[in-house]
Amino acid sequence: MAPTEKAKKPAVQGKKKRKHPINTCLGGGIMRYSKSQMYKRRALYRLIGKKSPKVKKEKIPIKVEKKIGGPKNGETRVVYKKKAKANYPTKKRVLKRPPRASFSRHVRNTRKSMVPGRILIMLAGRHQAKRVVLLKVLDTGLLLVTGPFGINSCPLRRVSQRFVIATQTKIDLGKFKVPAHINDKYFARKEVSRKKKNVEGSDIYAAKKEKYVPTEQRKKDQKEVDAVVLKAIKAHPEHKYLVKYLNNLFSLGSNQFPHRMRF
Template identity: 40%
Template sequence: MSTSSRNSILVPGVSRYSRSVIYAKKALYKRNKYNTPAAVKEAAADKTVEVKGAKNGGKRTIPANKASKFYPAEDVPQPKKSRKTVKVAGLRESITPGTVVILLAGRHRGKRVVVLKQLDSGLLLVTGPFRVNGVPLRRVDQAYVIATSTKIDIGAVDAKFNDAYFKKSSATKSQEFLASQQEGAKAVPASKAADQKAVDKAILEAVVKTPFLRQYLSAKFGLSKGQFPHNMKF
């Protein structure tokens, strides 16, 4: 009597049942599993052989593990030397401190923000201000903004707002992640909240002087049918 396989092949490479189903059909879970430890291999010792000839020393030691015939030409890999130096991207002529720009990427894309200054890393320091459109102090690459002709006199910006101001340690990141998982919202440090209020106050004093500028900053940028960015003047 011929026996057929429990698992038939539907098409080449595809079986009717999965491995877990076949495992249950064969009742492999009932079989005893013997875990036999592997035998410990003894380390091979060097061999001592006799060498014929009066001038050959009589005996010679042969290592058990021979050295490889192939070896790298250099023992320590050397990094490739490059003459290139990292340079900070130059600021576009259309972007100056106080220029209103439109964000093109990120969670705040489409919003209008005010440029405060360019940082040492080449990124732009911008803010909404936060009281107007909810954009806090943040760094943005100038490649992802559209500069407009609207400008605000913001005065001098505090020197403490640099790249180090936005960096976080690994411990701080883990604490904020756990807090967000438990409470559902990330708590902002009191010092940074105070800095944001001080910057917003200085910018809003300049915004009030221009009619409808507050409404302009609070409105999001968008395109309607038939409008093309390359034909528009911002």
């Protein structure tokens, strides 16, 4: 076959395809031919009075008669073809959740203003209304902050970004990185072993809550972190006012509205 010649397609047997549709849309939901015109074009008048023969479906029996041996069984018995279930579940089956739904795999999103060195205002908790320095965003999405402890008595703590206001004030921490061991597990509480029920005759109120005492490792970490933060504060051009700013508590007057303020 020459390269210029085109291969002919084999003829398709059966109904011929229409090149143009019978009815077309002119736009805005208006069709070219109305219902009465389409009735004539399709020759539907031929079907008037024409009845198609009804096909009767054969009824499939639900029950079957079976023979049963033995003189006392009555020889035959009527049995259902499909037996009903003996037990039905009381509720739907509870499917296991996929591992993607676990809390540890959730994506943590923090505000753009949450940058190390940013001064934040605490809105809840024991250190409410204090101004603290942001050190790091942890894997769980919580913020690692410090007072520093020598200025406003706020130690290394975790806080949610929902309970802080980010101010425009920022100190330069340089290339300082928080030690790797200070993470979410570092702040995990120790599980207290539950004692057995008191024996008869013993004092019910004998067991008392243990007072929290910081470990030597925690004290050491606090001093190391605060030393870097204090050095950065002293290097700030307005360090005298910055120390007073961190030391004072945040408060609002009667004529002050937080949604109208710039922090």
